[in-house]
Amino acid sequence: MVAIPTQKQRVTIRTVAEDAGVSVAAVSKVLRDAYGVSDALRGRVQASIAKLGYRPHAAARGMRGQTYTLGLLMPDLHNPFFADILEGVNTALQRSQYQPLLGVSDSAAGTELALIDAMADRQMDGIILIGSRLPINELERVASRIPIVVIAHHPIGEPDFDTVNNDDRLGATLVVQHLVAAGFKHVAYLSQELGAHNSDTMVTTQREIGYRAAMHEAGLSRNIQVVHAGQTSREAQNAARQMLEARHPPDAIFCWTDFIALEVLSVARDMGLDVPGDLAIVGYDNTWYCDLAQNALTSIDQSGQVLGLQAARLLIERIKGRTQAEHYVVTPRLVARRSTQPGS
C-alpha cells in the first residue's frame, strides 16, 4: 500500500504521550489532576498538550469516567428568569472543566423525562432540574441513577437529592404585607394551573400557603381568592379578564410570575383601568422588564443568579461523592415599583 497523504490525524492521548515521551496513563493522570505525577512530568505533558492543541474526546471519556458535562433542564425559554439562573451556573463553572448544556422541556412532564433520559444516555455527570413538574417519587428514581440538584421544587420529607429554593412562603407574605400597607384589601392570587401532580413541592403551592397565611394574619381571610390559569397568553388574559369583570373584582392581583403579571397589566390597560389606582399588580422573579416604565411592576426578587450558582456548586459536590442531601434557601426581597404605589 502506498502511503496516501492522510488527512490530519486526530490528536489523541497517545499522540501526546509520544510527544512528551511518557505513557498514556501519565497523560490521563495529568488531565484529571489525579494523584501520583511528578511536577516535571506534569510540566512536560502540559507543554505537549498545548503544543499539539490536544482536546480530550468526551465520548471516549464517557465510556470509562466522566464527561465533564452538566445538564441544565429548563421548563421554557420565554421566561427570562431562567436566563438569570444560567448566568449563576456559568459563574460557578467558570474556571472548572465542566460545561453546561441546556435542554428545554416546554413545561411538560413527559418531555422532561425524555430529556432526562437523553441526558443520561449522553453520560452527563449530573443534571440541574429547574422548576420540575415531576412528582417526588419520579425524582427519587432519577436521583438514584444520576446526581441531580433541583431548583424551585421544595423538599418535603427528606428526599435523596439536593434542592435550591427561595423562601416562597416568605415571598408571598412580603407581597401581601406590602399591598396591605399600601391600602389594598382585596388581594387575589393568580397561580399556575395545577397539573396532575399538584403538591406542596411546587413553588406556586408554597406561595399560595404564604399568601393565605398572610391574608389571614391581616384579618382579610374573607377576601382570599385564588385563581389558577395556564401559561399561554390567552389563558392568562382570560383568567384576568374574568377576575376583573366579576361583581366584586379584586383591587390587587398577585401573579405567580412576572410574565403573567404583564398579561394582567395588558388586560387592565385594555379595560381602561388605572394601575395602581383601580388595580395593583405584583409579579415574582423581578425579571428585567419589570423596570420598564410601561410596566413598572412591583416584584419579588429571588435572585436567580444565586440559585444557579448554588445549584452548580452542590451538583459538583454530589458528583465528587457527597451523598448527604443539602437544601439551600435564598431569602427573597420585594422590589416596589409604580404598579403598587399610587403616589409615585
Next chain:
Amino acid sequence: MVAIPTQKQRVTIRTVAEDAGVSVAAVSKVLRDAYGVSDALRGRVQASIAKLGYRPHAAARGMRGQTYTLGLLMPDLHNPFFADILEGVNTALQRSQYQPLLGVSDSAAGTELALIDAMADRQMDGIILIGSRLPINELERVASRIPIVVIAHHPIGEPDFDTVNNDDRLGATLVVQHLVAAGFKHVAYLSQELGAHNSDTMVTTQREIGYRAAMHEAGLSRNIQVVHAGQTSREAQNAARQMLEARHPPDAIFCWTDFIALEVLSVARDMGLDVPGDLAIVGYDNTWYCDLAQNALTSIDQSGQVLGLQAARLLIERIKGRTQAEHYVVTPRLVARRSTQPGS
C-alpha cells in the same frame, strides 16, 4: 468466587442480542435502520429492545459513529425570539432520533468559539449557530470540522455552509414604507453596536442597507440617522435618550430588535412623550410582548419557527452527506400595532 447478587447490570447491545438470539451486529443494524436485515430479524430485535428497555449508550456510539445529538448555539436567553427558533427546531426533530442540546454564548465571540469546541469535543453530529458573531473565515474553519447551519448570518460570496435568514433588507424597507405612509419623516435606525467584525454578513447591517435605500427611495435621504448601541438596558436607554433630547429629534425610531424597542418605549414614557403622537417605535422579531397593550409594538415578523425548522432540516441533510451549500430565505412581514398608528 461467590456470585455476589450484582446490582442491575446495564442493558447493552449484547444483552439485546442474546435475548433476541442474534448477533450484536444485527442489533446495531436495526438500531440504525441500516441495510441488510430481514423483517423477521428486525421484529425480534425490536421486541427485545422494548422488553429490556434498552437505550443506546451515546458515548459508545460517539466513538464510532453518530451521537444523534445536535448543538444549538444561542447568543443569549433574554430575547424570546430564540425560543421561537427552538420551537421550530423541536418540531423538525420531533419524530427523529436526534436530540437538540443548547449552549448560550452571551453574545461573545470568544465564548462562542469555546462552546463550538465543547460541542465538537462532545461529538455532536452538527451545530446550528444562531446570530453568530464570528467572522466568515472562522465559520468556514468550523464548517470544515463539523457540519453547521447558520441562522441570521448572511452568506456573502459562496460560503461552505448552509444559511437560513429572513430578508433583512426587505424587512427594513417594509418598516420605512410603513412609517412614511403614516406620515413620519424623521425615521432613525437604532442598531447594534458594531463589534470588531462588522460586515455585511450581520443582520443589523443588512437592515441598515435596507433602511438607507428605502429612505432614499422616499426622498428622505437627508433625514437618515443611524445610531449604534450596546445590548444592556443602560446602553440602549442612554442611546435613546440622547437621540430624543437632541435639537432635531427623530419622530420615529426603528429598533433592530424588539427588546431594544421596549427600552426606547420606556424612555419615551419617562420623558412624557406620546407614542405614537410624538414618537413612533418599531421593533423586529414580533416576539410575544409586542402584543401586550402597554407595548402595542409594531414589529417585523421573521417567523423564528420557520427559521428553526428549516435549519434543522438542512443540518440533517448535511449530516447525511450533502456537501452543496443551501441558503434559505424567509420573507418577513410587518405587523402593525398602536406604536405606529396615531389613529388606533
Next chain:
DNA sequence: GTGAAAGCGCTAACAC
C-alpha cells in the same frame, strides 16, 4: 442475510 471480530480514545487496575 447474518455473525465474528477489530478497534474507536480513554480510565483505572495493577505491575514494576
Next chain:
DNA sequence: GTGTTAGCGCTTTCAC
C-alpha cells in the same frame, strides 16, 4: 512515580 494493559458499548468491515 511511572508504564502496561484490559476493557467500556458500540459500529463496521469482511467472511460466510
